[in-house]
Amino acid sequence: MKSIFFRTIYLVSLAAMTQQVHALSLAEELAQQDAELFKRGFNECDTAYLQQHVSDDLVFYHDQSGIQNKEQFMSNVVKNICSNLTEKPIRKLVDGSIETFPLHKNGNLYGAIQHGTHEFYIRKTGEPDRLTSTAEFTHVWLKVDNNWLLENVLSYAHKSPVNNAPTTAELLIKNHVPALGIGLIHNGKVTSTKVYGERKKGQAATKETIFKVASLTKPIVSFVTLKLVDEGRFDLDEPLYHYWVDPEIEADDRHKLLTARHVLTHQTGFDNWRWMNPTEKLRFNFSPGTKHQYSGEGFEYLRRALENKFDTSIEALAEEYLFEPAQMRNTNFWWNDKVDVQRYAYNHDEKGNLIPLKKYYSANAAANLLTTVGDYTKFLAYMMQQSDENPSLYKNIISNQIRIGESHYFGLGWEIFTDFSNDEYALLHTGRDPGVNTLAIFFPNSKNGYVIFMNGDNALPVLEHVLKDSYLGDQLWQRR
Structure with missing residues (x-):
């Protein structure tokens, strides 16, 4: 046993x-x-x-x-x-x-x-x-x-890691980003605008410094378009070919399908820029409205249609419907006589080397806007004011139009991210060109928001630093 x-x-x-x-x-x-x-x-x-x-x-x-x-x-x-x-x-x-x-x-x-x-x-x-x-x-x-x-x-x-964070000035120097501008909005009101660093070597950047903001031009044109729609002067779904047809796509009948809604939601079928495809000509990669593909060409197409329909320039339309009522006195589409080069934040590569200044003398609806941190922060606040002053306009501004991922949508000119804490969602747009890194974001529920401008390529470490001290910035950083 x-x-x-x-x-x-x-x-x-x-x-x-x-x-x-x-x-x-x-x-x-x-x-x-x-x-x-x-x-x-x-x-x-x-x-x-x-x-x-x-x-x-x-x-x-x-x-x-x-x-x-x-x-x-x-x-x-x-x-x-x-x-x-x-x-x-x-x-x-x-x-x-x-x-x-x-x-x-x-x-x-x-x-x-x-x-x-x-x-x-x-x-x-x-x-x-x-x-x-x-x-x-x-x-x-x-x-x-x-x-x-x-x-x-x-x-x-x-x-996020816990460390002894450097000062803003130290961070800019370390990462060869000469200037940083930050505008803050709390409960729909502009609470702060600050600018750090130098607009160029040896010359301090100030609140009056003018930044090129690249694709942050698009939300400006989107707002003007939606304002025209709200006043009954334009329709998001009317075909644009009544007012403009680019000669390079005239033979393709799909040009008759294009609408402002396709442009604002990036569903035109165009490349970002025509020179980016082998033919260097404007073309449809897919039929309008069937897919999402980011396109600056679409916004330029819309600009020409609006200018032809209303027999005026995009600058004049923006002045009437946005710049004047929002008191944006330092915003221009191109290097006209109002833009003082002595206030410009020169652009720099990732090593801090100066990028030669290139001036533009005509409007581009997708890029090249010149503005200050203060002016663009006013723009965000003015949009949020429409929730009370013009609810129908605001409803269009914040509307989800197409789903492009989990908790990720595109609206009428803005990316939209949902499922933040505090039951928040955010409308976001960024801009990037050589020596240009910009971001604008607002949260409709809390009416908080912020604007971040930089004039250097090596922006990622600076952006991470700024977002840690910004409303729901840690969560935004995790979604980068």
């Missing part, structure tokens, strides 16, 4: 030891899978490898960016992780944090759950990696035909 008892104890112990060895073996195997997946697919941007090792049924849950399927996940990797290989996010596993739990069915191993902590850095050529956030992750791996596929991902508890 004693022999049977000890034999039973031995067999149970042997089984437990075998299971433990198997679990350790599984943990090591999946640790290698994790390391290889993030090394090749995320850090090195081998998207073919990533595609092969991610399940077609992938569901990715992110505490800041919502839910993504495989198509959306792969698209976001290409767009947000791998678009600039000289300055990109990378992932590092926190040593000792990973745990693995096997999944069995009828005694057979079919998958595993993996949990751990990882860190995200910005890796820029020639510089040390810079920590940007830490997060928890839970992965579900399935074993299919003896291969491991990533089936589900939970990424959560994102936290």
Whole structure:
């Protein structure tokens, strides 16, 4: 009897030891899978490898960016992780944090759950990696035909690093960004405008400094268009060919489909700029209204249509419907006599080298607006005032028009992001040209907002610093 008892104890112990060895073996195997997946697919941007090792049924849950399927996940990797290989996010596993739990069915191993902590850095050529956030992750791996596929991902508890932040002046100098302008709005009122640094070497930037704001021109033209619609002088859905047809697409009947709504929601089918395609001619990549593709050409098309319909310039329309009522005294579409070059924030590359000034002498509805931080902050506040003064206009301004991702929409001239804390959503637009980095955002529920202007290319570290002290800025940074 004693022999049977000890034999039973031995067999149970042997089984437990075998299971433990198997679990350790599984943990090591999946640790290698994790390391290889993030090394090749995320850090090195081998998207073919990533595609092969991610399940077609992938569901990715992110505490800041919502839910993504495989198509959306792969698209976001290409767009947000791998678009600039000289300055990109990378992932590092926190040593000792990973745990693995096997999944069995009828005694057979079919998958595993993996949990751990990882860190995200910005890796820029020639510089040390810079920590940007830490997060928890839970992965579900399935074993299919003896291969491991990533089936589900939970990424959560994102936290920005705690460090001794440099002063704004130190940050600008370190990152070769000469000037920074910030305008703040609280509860619909402009509360602060500040400008730091130099407009050019040795010459201080002030509140009177004029910045080129690139694509922040588009929200100005969008507002003017919506004001014309609100007054019954124009219709978002009337065909633009009644007022303008570009000769390069005249032979394509799809030009008769184009409307202002297509332009403001970036559904024209045009390239961003015609010179970016091999023919360097305006063309349709798809029929208007069927897809979303960002386009400056669309706004220029709308400008010509408006100018022809109303027999006046976009400058005159903006003056009547926006600049004058909002008291924007320092905003111009081009280098006219009102623009003083002695107030201009000259643009600089990522090393701080001066970019030669190029002046424009005609309006562009998509780019090149010249303005001050104070004026553009007034613009945001003026728009938010319409919630009380002109609700029908404001309803159009903040309306979701098309869905382009999880918690991500495009409205009439603005990107719209939902699911912030405090039941908030945000309307956002950015602008970028050589030596130009700008951002404008407002939150309709709280009527808070801010404007950020910079005249240098190496803007990302400065933007991160500013957003940490801005309303819901940490959450916006996590969605970058």
